[in-house]
Amino acid sequence: MVKVTVCGAAGGIGQPLSLLLKQSPLITHLSLFDIVNTPGVAADLSHINTKAKVTGHVGTAQLEEAIKDSDVVVIPAGVPRKPGMTRDDLFKINAGIVRDLAVAAAKFAPKAFMCIISNPVNSTVPIVTEVFKHFNVYDPKRIFGVTTLDIVRASTFVTELIGGDAATLRVPVVGGHSGVTILPLLSQVAGTDKLSQEQIEAVTKRIQFGGDEVVKAKDGAGSATLSMAFAGARFALNIVEAAVNGTAITECTYVHLDADKEGAKDTKAVVGELEYFSVPVQLGRNGVEKILPIGAVNNYEKKLFDEAVPELKGNISKGASFITEGAKL
Template identity: 60%
Template structure:
């Protein structure tokens, strides 16, 4: 049995993400949890002729969250409020941090061996929140915790192909750092297939990749943020993790925001990024999750400047997440 759980399954990301996971034939059980509507979403999805059996759980159900996560191989967390016009990812922190902490507590208690994929923004802070909760329960395995940054890579492929003329699905642009604003560092010098951009194009593309989410928020005119593209990115990364941890596929490399102390290669990268505990880079996936974290090598001068600008912002976000859990723990004493 391969059980996958979506926490926040009735939302703008959660519903299309659940649909895409239902289409993944590796999944045999799909558990959907949210405050409202999950039984209906589950009934709708369960009519699709793929192997996964779908069940919806509600917060008001007797131990609904516990039942949703128990026995899960992989848990995806898109729960939280979406961005609205004029709202930064940091503005989301106060509300989403509390939601993520509660969900992480349930995972620590009832599914400590699950692979955890965090989509809830701000990812730069919510991943450290999940880690700190798991640590306090003595079940933190850093190889199994991921912040999903795949959307940044998807956008980079799309936006660069518009200029280079390449087919976007064949374009790969490594994107490192974090998952908001200036912490998103597209390494355009390492694009494949190779393409030479002018300095002006690099600057414009970098800004568009960093703030691509704002285009969607503005276009939706108050009706939401990037939900469909984020669902695609979440499903793509979930498939990569399932292929590596269930199907035994070797050599899978995907970007993710992870705890750098998870493996030795991460500790080497940590020295390059001024001792940050969390950073997004290309990750090789294996049976236990993170197998290898790729280093930062041969960055252009422009990319080195981007890295220097990102590091202090990442540090603030990481510290904010850690401090949130610390403060919440004190209030319970």
């Protein structure tokens, strides 16, 4: 039995994400939670002739039932970005939402793999960590910030420039999940040596601020939902595949570097005292099996790292202090 709970399942990301998860033959129970409309979403998905049983849970009173004994908890819950709003602007609203869901997970599914999509990811992942520490159930190998959309965008945008198949092109993207903290390592991608420095800088900025492109195009009607659902489902399904079948899968994801202290030495040498960083991770039955080396970076990328580290440091501190300095649990 594999139970996956989606928290925020009736939202713009949650609905298409749940649809994609419903297709997996490895998931036996898809539990949907939100503060409104979840029974309708669950009824709709339950008509699809795939293996997973679908249940819908609505409101705080049903949160325990929704999340209890889950193997994977995916959290896209929260408010979307609006034009002119940064991910950091979302913090005041989404921090409380993530905190409450993390408390429920810590109490009722402490061994679950936590996949955090709610923005700002750079800060919401430390919130989940501090909640799990408070309840003495913390395992850094099981808490993930989902940065897969940055990787999906990078594959798409780079392929537009160098050709090939975006579905198979792998562009490592490390760092964090907002603006200048997003670090695409284009020097490690075959074919990018043909690009001019101007093209490299332009596509780097496009990857970093791809979310703004969608917000502007939707003209007040929301932010990235469909592409985020695709990316979130890809990561969650990789977690399920690795945990259930023991398949070694490598993805970049935002984790606490204590998840593999030995493997993180390469990253620590570059980022210093930062506790969290999106790094290439080998997933397995226990979650993080290995943190893999970031690899060689060129001088332009080193400059990007220098810009990202102080920004990330502030984001991390903001998330952790939300719990450690007075948020009610």
